[in-house]
Amino acid sequence: MLPSLSEEQVRALRRVGRAWGRVSAAPEVWREALPVEPDIGSFPAKAEASTAWFGRVVPLTPLRARAAEGRAVPVPEGGGPAEAGSLVRRVLIGAPLASSAFVKERMRKLVALPVLSADVLSSVAYAPEAMLAVLVLAGTAGLTYSLPIAAIVVFLMLAVGVSYRQTIRAYPHGGGSYIVAGDNLGPVAGLVAAAGLMTDYILTVAVSIASGIAAVTSVLPGLRPLTVPLGVLVIMVLLAGNLRGIRQAGSLFAAPTYAFIIAMLVLIGYGLVDAARGGFHRVPAPHVPVTEAVGVLLIARAFSSGATAMTGIEAISNAVPAFRPVEWRNARTTLTWMLGLLITMFVGIVALIHLTGVVPTSRETVLSQLAHLSFGNGWFYVYVQAATAAVLLLAANTAFNDFPRVLSLLARDEYVPKMFLRLGDRLAYSGGIVLLSLAAALVYVAFDGRTNALIPLYAVGVFLAFTLSQSGMVVHWWRRRDPHWRKSLVFNATGAALAGLVLLTAGISKFTAGAWAALIAIALFLLVTTSIKRHYVTARETLRLRPHAVDLPTRVEAGPLAPAARTADGLQADRETEEIPGEIHHLSVVPIATMDLAGMRTLAYAASLGQPVLAVHISVSEEEERRFRAYWSLWGNHLPLQTVLSPYRALVAPLVHYIETLHRLNPDLTLTVILPEVVTRHRRHQILHSRTAGRLRRGLRHLPKIVITTVPFHLPC
Incomplete structure (x- = not known):
């Protein structure tokens, strides 16, 4: 799922990291400003999967939160259309299988x-x-x-x-x-x-x-x-x-x-x-x-x-x-x-x-x-x-x-x-x-x-x-x-x-008996697939990391990054009673999949707001998790990063679970989820790219104090 970076892109990533260091607060300042503990739990490990007739069956349950300082974590309430739809899917096709079940x-x-x-x-x-x-x-x-x-x-x-x-x-x-x-x-x-x-x-x-x-x-x-x-x-x-x-x-x-x-x-x-x-x-x-x-x-x-x-x-x-x-x-x-x-x-x-x-x-x-x-x-x-x-x-x-x-x-x-x-x-x-x-x-x-x-x-x-x-x-x-x-x-x-x-x-x-239809279908297939290939090649070239093409945040000093004060309990947050700017405490969460121009622009936008930022990467394998952390270190580790290992190859559902758990552990915070969004010139090409923003918005709209915003990156095709 995570594309590899070429040697040229690795060099560009290092240059971008050095440029970030000149305009942004030090990495340790960003980490100290975090009002949350990023490591809030994990999905069931492979060894804990329950055995059934047809391999390892692992229900896609929420993260098992590690409650800090003995605080009780509110349990999500059941019901609603999303839960009902999930139940129907489980009845029809069964619970998700972990990747470790593939051999079985x-x-x-x-x-x-x-x-x-x-x-x-x-x-x-x-x-x-x-x-x-x-x-x-x-x-x-x-x-x-x-x-x-x-x-x-x-x-x-x-x-x-x-x-x-x-x-x-x-x-x-x-x-x-x-x-x-x-x-x-x-x-x-x-x-x-x-x-x-x-x-x-x-x-x-x-x-x-x-x-x-x-x-x-x-x-x-x-x-x-x-x-x-x-x-x-x-x-x-x-x-x-x-x-x-x-x-x-x-x-x-x-x-x-x-x-x-x-x-x-x-x-x-x-x-x-x-x-x-x-x-x-x-x-x-x-x-x-x-x-x-x-x-x-x-x-x-x-x-x-x-x-x-x-x-x-x-x-x-x-x-x-x-x-x-x-x-x-x-x-x-x-x-x-x-x-x-x-x-x-x-x-x-x-x-x-x-x-x-x-x-x-x-x-x-x-x-x-x-x-x-x-x-x-x-x-x-x-x-x-x-x-x-x-x-x-x-x-x-x-x-x-x-x-x-x-x-x-x-x-x-x-x-x-x-x-x-x-x-x-x-x-x-x-x-x-x-x-x-x-x-x-x-x-x-x-x-x-x-x-x-x-x-x-x-x-x-x-x-x-x-x-x-x-x-x-x-x-x-x-x-x-x-x-x-x-x-x-x-x-x-x-x-x-x-x-x-x-x-x-x-x-x-059999040409006149119907074989002509098969030949036309094959010709149309070639036309469509080559068109899609051209679009992906153009998009990849446009999104590729290049020197002097990456957006940088405006100069951010340590002052605005002071840790937000917590309320005594979560009642104020649940009632959404903030009526003046000073009562709102922010945390920007940036889900990032790849280190490309769209992702870097989103990180720069989040950092320029002067509020605490937490980057989140959903990895579908341990190897991908290690590779992404290596790219993050090459960039300079300027912002706090939390990786979440999804053993089910899913991306949106684990991200929703993570943000939901983060909200329930810190109900006094307003979480602003900032997503990169690739915008195509032609609407027909939009299906070729991720529609994470819409799916994430539908998954989180039932929770208070979560804002979804997107940073558009326009492709020329």
């Missing part, structure tokens, strides 16, 4: 398999049907191409799957398409890959839920009019589940995935045994009218539709840090399991379709027809449909794990707002999860929850990311030339060539 929130292989593979494994429920839905346009003659096309898709699965095993080995700390393409092909290629991934993840949620609702309505046709509301409801359930944290999401969603795997293996095994009894005699497909001749374009469309079975195959390489140690080894093992299950189920379903002569219909899914043929209307048919619906509805969880992670990487590189960089209460990227839910719900509603309408948009984004990622790996091996680099290069080159072929095929064959 990592996944073992048996949990990671369903969480990260639900998308790709569940695709066997709709990818073979999507392939047949194109071939059936050519009648019986078109259906004969199903086996050769399926064989090519399986070869593609093997090539890309093995290629991603090489990616995990080369990037053991997580190497999704964005990182690999950006590192090896340049920032623009990385952004294009990220755009493809983001589009794919949004469509993954929409397509998976549309397919799951279709499985439900195959069994319960009366629910078809409720397709859209049911899908939106499922998205909201996924949103709430993922906001609770990755480990809880894995525990919630593992059972349906394993139930689906069992259902598919039993269905395939039973169907093949039944076919073996009849000598594998193929049942002729029913006559279907010919609406399109067999041609290259038709075959290409069928192939790209069948290749949607691979969407989500890179999820494990994206999420290597989410595994338990040794992360990369567990990730490779899980990828191998996933690949074996995917090929087995895809080949088995296509073989059963070929042997039974089943064709797609608008009334019933292909899987439902296969289950009917094998089990009739018995309980196992219901089990197959229920497991299929459940895994399809929850397969979107793969996107909920990877979309926020990619978004956080983009935020780290300043291509999207930095609010997506922060972990939420439950160690999940809450901002990205909410954004994905809103975008997926919008797409789902816009297409009325129809799977066939969404599929054409699906393949372009994911295979664009595949192509760039594997091409980047080719460049990586060529540059590094590690042991066995030639073998790895061949694997990745094969994967890049095949993924590029699918991308070209899908882009051409």
Whole structure:
């Protein structure tokens, strides 16, 4: 959270400190003038966290105040909208997790398999049907191409799957398409890959839920009019589940995935045994009218539709840090399991379709027809449909794990707002999860929850990311030339060539069917992210510490800094009875996050008032706390500083707790909280910067004698 200072900025900080020393009172004078004891307590230490089922749970309680001289500290009264809202959040997503729980929130292989593979494994429920839905346009003659096309898709699965095993080995700390393409092909290629991934993840949620609702309505046709509301409801359930944290999401969603795997293996095994009894005699497909001749374009469309079975195959390489140690080894093992299950189920379903002569219909899914043929209307048919619906509805969880992670990487590189960089209460990227839910719900509603309408948009984004990622790996091996680099290069080159072929095929064959919309979305993504990057670069350059650019306080002598007299009790302060200036005793509190021009201007303004000043820094880690104190010492330690360690990655809530506790310990003081505020030239850019002042004002407005003021710093953009 705390940006590092360059050597030039460190030198500038020292010069500014020397200039402060010439116009300001000595540091010890400022410290002696403080009418409060700054060290008023701490949040619960990591060792005091209570253990629960899902890791360390630490409620975000107020600071445990150290009352000076035995004075009792008033206990904050409960109730009010803020407390009610906090209670609702705790009920829905649970108490905050301390940062020390992050290791406990990592996944073992048996949990990671369903969480990260639900998308790709569940695709066997709709990818073979999507392939047949194109071939059936050519009648019986078109259906004969199903086996050769399926064989090519399986070869593609093997090539890309093995290629991603090489990616995990080369990037053991997580190497999704964005990182690999950006590192090896340049920032623009990385952004294009990220755009493809983001589009794919949004469509993954929409397509998976549309397919799951279709499985439900195959069994319960009366629910078809409720397709859209049911899908939106499922998205909201996924949103709430993922906001609770990755480990809880894995525990919630593992059972349906394993139930689906069992259902598919039993269905395939039973169907093949039944076919073996009849000598594998193929049942002729029913006559279907010919609406399109067999041609290259038709075959290409069928192939790209069948290749949607691979969407989500890179999820494990994206999420290597989410595994338990040794992360990369567990990730490779899980990828191998996933690949074996995917090929087995895809080949088995296509073989059963070929042997039974089943064709797609608008009334019933292909899987439902296969289950009917094998089990009739018995309980196992219901089990197959229920497991299929459940895994399809929850397969979107793969996107909920990877979309926020990619978004956080983009935020780290300043291509999207930095609010997506922060972990939420439950160690999940809450901002990205909410954004994905809103975008997926919008797409789902816009297409009325129809799977066939969404599929054409699906393949372009994911295979664009595949192509760039594997091409980047080719460049990586060529540059590094590690042991066995030639073998790895061949694997990745094969994967890049095949993924590029699918991308070209899908882009051409499905352009008019909706692929154009995905291409436009990718272009808009590039336009927006590059614009955000330019703004952040300009803002960082403007805020950078430079000699002769820092505001200094007017000359402040020791006289005005005499310690304020305390009242005998806090009754006067609580009644707010001061009516003349002499009855008001001040303390200026300056929350400061970074030592930049905006922060230095705020410190200069506070010091120029001639009243006692206390600077407060909220640190999200002990390392950041040490680094900030080092910068403060380089500056000259001119003003008193109190650092507060927040073990929950939160900034505003701990700051509110600190100021509230300071007020209750010293009710006779008027606390003026002085905040730096970055003001952008265009209102649309304001979302890219912190809005701490407004949040802090809302959090403290119920307390008397606390004033919030801001010192604006105007950016030229």
